[in-house]
Amino acid sequence: MSTDRRLLYKLILGISKGDISGVKDSTIGPVNQARWLTLASRILRLYCSPPDNLGTYVEIILERLSIFIIKVYFKMYSAVKYKNTIIDGAKHLFDEIQLVKTFCTVDERKVANKCIQNNAWFAHPENIMIAMCGDQDREIRQKGRNILRRLLNIKEWRKEEERRRKELYELPKKIKIREFHLPLIDFDAKDYCTMARIKFEKLSGPYNPPERGSFAVYTLNYQGPTKSQEITIPPVLAHMRAEEMDQIVECRVTAEFECHSQSCERGVATTHQSVKRRRTDESQLRMALSTVGAREEMSAKVTVKRFKDDFSKFL
Structure with missing residues (x-):
């Protein structure tokens, strides 16, 4: 489990139990466009200790965002990481629609459903x-x-x-x-x-x-x-x-193709960083290729201990 995912997991557990003392002083990483884990952690941190000058309307919005992160976003993120084959893609999309329908208001559903429709490839x-x-x-x-x-x-x-x-x-x-x-x-x-x-x-x-x-x-x-x-x-x-x-009736189909992979997240993050820091297409491509090359060289030298994800409480 990555540091960002572990921090968000602990924040959600702390809010559920009413005690976030264990993660109150933890450092949150920069916002990543490939995955919004750090952005969700910042919203939950602000929800737990809001400033005194926040208005009533902002507090309501902050509360609704926190409910969406806990009830919808992180639950679906955990489900996709836990069951990540192409066979589960359509089920994940349907579960997301049901969670949005259950925990979101009418106005929130309009925004969320539009986003779901624009990315509904697994509804094909x-x-x-x-x-x-x-x-x-x-x-x-x-x-x-x-x-x-x-x-x-x-x-x-x-x-x-x-x-x-x-x-x-x-x-x-x-x-x-x-x-x-x-x-x-x-x-x-x-x-x-x-x-x-x-x-x-x-x-x-x-x-x-x-x-x-x-x-x-x-x-x-x-x-x-x-x-x-x-x-x-x-x-x-x-x-x-x-x-x-x-024979499908008696023996179900199995497929090793993934509906989501961490390499896709890293590719989006690398592309986003190169676009922000370089102006021309050639310089952006050179920066992306050099980043990927350095990452492969580092992974060959350093052995990283992998943690097995356990999101059974959220599934």
């Missing part, structure tokens, strides 16, 4: 399908299997449709790079499986669809309800055959 139906196939619940895995089998049938039908077009001397459809747009979230969804807003369109082609009354599934994009994107099999599961998809 493809990521939701990955979470469903790796869920602990057998019924949810069965629903995920059924969706994958339907998409597989549509994929095979489109290949056959393309072959029929060539036989009929028609020009084949242009092959485009698969687009991945930001989906439109349903904030009133009851579970993460129905979090993305979708629509259906009937399949039509030179020969009959794979199933009677088959529909192609489209997700509504955040850029506007009129724009949509057809849902396909997630790239992580695209290698699976029909027989392997049937």
Whole structure:
């Protein structure tokens, strides 16, 4: 556990118990744009010992910020660090929506939901399908299997449709790079499986669809309800055959891909520092590369003891 995370953890525990004497004189590091741990620690420190000249309105805002940090921000930060695979990404996003709905006021929810919508990549139906196939619940895995089998049938039908077009001397459809747009979230969804807003369109082609009354599934994009994107099999599961998809019901999918990593935080922090200190693109790139090189050289010489995170009280 890093020093910043440990300090914020102790501050939250002290506020919960009503005693922050153990961390009252601790030094808080500089504010980092990649992660707001130090900013959250400063807000909680100010909340515990506010100056005398603060107005009533500022005190209310400070209290609301502290509640958000304790009930929403740090709880989700701990959950992402504890369960950091791509299978848990959609669940984390849904849990965050529920926490905001529970602990935030109407005006606060408008601000928080806008931020969630702008970063709702794990609400995409493809990521939701990955979470469903790796869920602990057998019924949810069965629903995920059924969706994958339907998409597989549509994929095979489109290949056959393309072959029929060539036989009929028609020009084949242009092959485009698969687009991945930001989906439109349903904030009133009851579970993460129905979090993305979708629509259906009937399949039509030179020969009959794979199933009677088959529909192609489209997700509504955040850029506007009129724009949509057809849902396909997630790239992580695209290698699976029909027989392997049937085994998902009994044996859930596991994936080693992370939904969040510390290296991403360090990359954002390094980029932010280089942008602040250098003006031209070349100088910013040189500074970022030199920082990364020095960090790798130092890590090769020094052995850092790693602490296992224990956030069971907040999960």
